[in-house]
Every structure is written in C-alpha cells, then in structure tokens.
Amino acid sequence: MDHLFELAKMAAVSGEMDRADRYVEIARRMGMRYNVPLRSYQKRRVCKRCYSYLHPGVSCRVRLKDGMVITLCKTCKTINRFVYDQR
Ligand SMILES: [Zn+2]
Incomplete structure (x- = not known):
C-alpha cells in the first residue's frame, strides 16, 4: 500500500497523472480486498x-483555513477538507 502511494507520487511528480490515478485505484482495490483502510496521510492524497x-x-x-487543509480537486471540482490541527 505504501509502495503504491510512493509510485503514485512519483508518477504525479513527473506529470503522469493518469498513472498516478491508476496506482491510487489499485491501492484502493487492495484495501477493499484485504479490508485495510487507507491511512490518514493517504486519504488526504485522494x-x-x-x-x-x-x-x-x-x-x-490547496488552501489552509481554521486548522483545516482544504483541497479543491481540479478533476471534479470537489472540495475535500482534512483537519490537520489535532491537539
Ligand atoms: Zn475529484
């Protein structure tokens, strides 16, 4: 799982977003098959x-607001919010 996200990150860095999305899909499928949820740092990447x-x-x-990371997906225009200020 960690490895797949590492691959996705590398693909994204080199501008191959199609491949990055594929790695995410594989990671999600594996998670569902083996009942392993994505880790928090992985969730905020998807x-x-x-x-x-x-x-x-x-x-x-990406924008920061009130202890939240707000990401606007450019593919579907959905706003994803993640709390990062967990005290
Ligand atoms: Zn999206």
Missing part, C-alpha cells in the same frame, strides 16, 4: 469523490 490522486499545484488547489 479525492473522496472521483478518487484521483491529489498532487498539490497540479491536480488540486
């Missing part, structure tokens, strides 16, 4: 609606 890989500045826009 759009909750279209499941595309969120690469800041490329496939999503």
Whole structure:
C-alpha cells in the first residue's frame, strides 16, 4: 500500500497523472480486498469523490483555513477538507 502511494507520487511528480490515478485505484482495490483502510496521510492524497490522486499545484488547489487543509480537486471540482490541527 505504501509502495503504491510512493509510485503514485512519483508518477504525479513527473506529470503522469493518469498513472498516478491508476496506482491510487489499485491501492484502493487492495484495501477493499484485504479490508485495510487507507491511512490518514493517504486519504488526504485522494479525492473522496472521483478518487484521483491529489498532487498539490497540479491536480488540486490547496488552501489552509481554521486548522483545516482544504483541497479543491481540479478533476471534479470537489472540495475535500482534512483537519490537520489535532491537539
Ligand atoms: Zn475529484
């Protein structure tokens, strides 16, 4: 799972978003098959609606507000919110 996200990240960095999305899909399928949920840092890398890989500045826009990370998916225009200020 970690390895697949690493591959997705590398694909996204080199501009191959199609491949990054594929790696995410494989990771999700494996998670469902073996009943392993995505880790928190992995969840915030994936759009909750279209499941595309969120690469800041490329496939999503990231803003910080009130202790939340707000990402706007450029593929489906969905706003994903993640709490990062967990005290
Ligand atoms: Zn999306």
